[in-house]
Amino acid sequence: MPADKLLSIIIPIYNEAHLVNEYLPQIFELPINKEIIIINDGSSDGTKNILENLRQQYCFKLINQEKNQGKGAAVKRGLQEVAGDYFIICDADAEYEPIDISVLFQHALSANQDHLAIYGSRFLNKPSLHFYYLVNRFLTELTNLLFSARLTDMETCFKLIPTTALKQIKLSGRRFEIEPEITAQLLKNNYKITELPINYHRRSYRQGKKIKARDGFLAIKTLIRERYSG
Secondary structure, X not given: OOOXXXXXXXXXXXXXXXXXXXXXHHHHOOOOOEEEEEEEEOOOOOHHHHHHHHOOOOOOEEXXXXXXXXXXXXXXXXXXXXXOOEEEEOOOOOOEOOHHHHHXXXXXXXXXXXXXXXXXXXXXXXXXXXXXXXXHHHHHHHHHHHHOOOOOOOOOOOEEEEHHHHHOOOOOOOOOOHHHHHHHHHHHOOOEEEEEEOOEOOOOOOOOOXXXXXXXXXXXXXXXXXXXXX
């Protein structure tokens, strides 16, 4: 596979003013062939102004949505702009290490397979017993059961996917249910998913974590709907 393959990095952001100046440059400076698409999803805490200032130093496409619409809606808006051969979503919450994007991308380039997605698993080599791990484990095992898969981290944000898959994936989720929706549709369309271990630093609600209990129920509903829909 040619080395000039392009990776589109989609970054949905909502009220992360305390993090973007420190975290985003780590993505901007990744030593890979990339384009970066940032969707400011109606932030009201100064994030928009910080992003505008960052554009004076770094090259990225910025889409400002006036109202907060949810992660899924922001991702779908970003997907309309991708020009890369692959795309990946990277939340701006500093839970993931940007350098792992390079690892996943290089693996995809080396594998040279059209129907292959590369997932970064937070739990492949270091499972935890905290509450969120147990919820993720349940959702992952439900995915495995419904779609005959063998995943360890269905809910991971780091899903590196060939852009050609967008011809087959039809996303409707507006919140965090977009994660199980993507995985279910990849599996339904006979994509192979390979997992690699990544680093993860879980943050608390006090630190700004946004996923809620209802998102777990939405994930279950989404998986069941995808399994039994055409």
